[in-house]
Amino acid sequence: MSVEPFxxxxxxxxxxxxxxxxxxxFLDLINRVWDGFSLSEDEVYQRRLIQELRKYAEFHFLSEENLAYSLGLPHLxxxxxxxxxxLGELDRRTEAVLREGADAEEFFMFLISWFSGHTYYEDRILFAVRET
Ligand SMILES: [Fe+2]
Ligand SMILES: [Fe+2]
Structure with a gap:
């Protein structure tokens, strides 16, 4: 696999x-998932790595939403x-890469586009209107 960590x-x-x-x-976890896929074809291990990422994503989403709630931000x-x-797309893509033979590199690129698209743009917009 030739893709470099992000x-x-x-x-x-x-x-x-x-x-x-x-x-x-979160980005560190994405890179660790990628490293894991690069180092091992063990499906159990790969699924565990993705679960770790998913649980962190759930935690982060709740944490972020609670902060936005406490600040009274609109569009929550x-x-x-x-x-x-x-999360739904992550679940679909997880099954695709682990069970349906989808390309692992494509899965990694999905995670990166999630990071750059959601965390970088949509989260920025959510918190842009906060009062400081
Ligand atoms: Fe976020
Ligand atoms: Fe978010």
Whole structure:
């Protein structure tokens, strides 16, 4: 597998300390899933790695939503729906890569586009209107 890990870059920070901290760890987990896929074809191990990522995503989504709730930010229910969609897509893609022979590199690119698309853009918009 030739895809390089996707490093954290300061430009990914959205300026909310708690969220940025969790996004950093989320990206680290994505890279660890990729490393795991590169090092082992053990499906049990690969599924465990994805579960670790999924559980962290669930935790992060709730944490992010609670922060947005405490700040009284608008559009929280819409953002929650996006989180649910992302988890649903992760589940579909997990089965595709583990059970249906979908390309692992494509799976990794999906995770990266999730990170750059949702955390970088949609989360930034969610927290952009907060009062400081
Ligand atoms: Fe996020
Ligand atoms: Fe989010």
């Amino acid at each position: 490093p954290w870059n300061a430009k990914f920070a959205i300026g909310v300390e708690l969220v940025d901290l969790q996004h950093r760890y 229910s819409l953002h929650h729906e996006r989180h649910m969609e992302l």
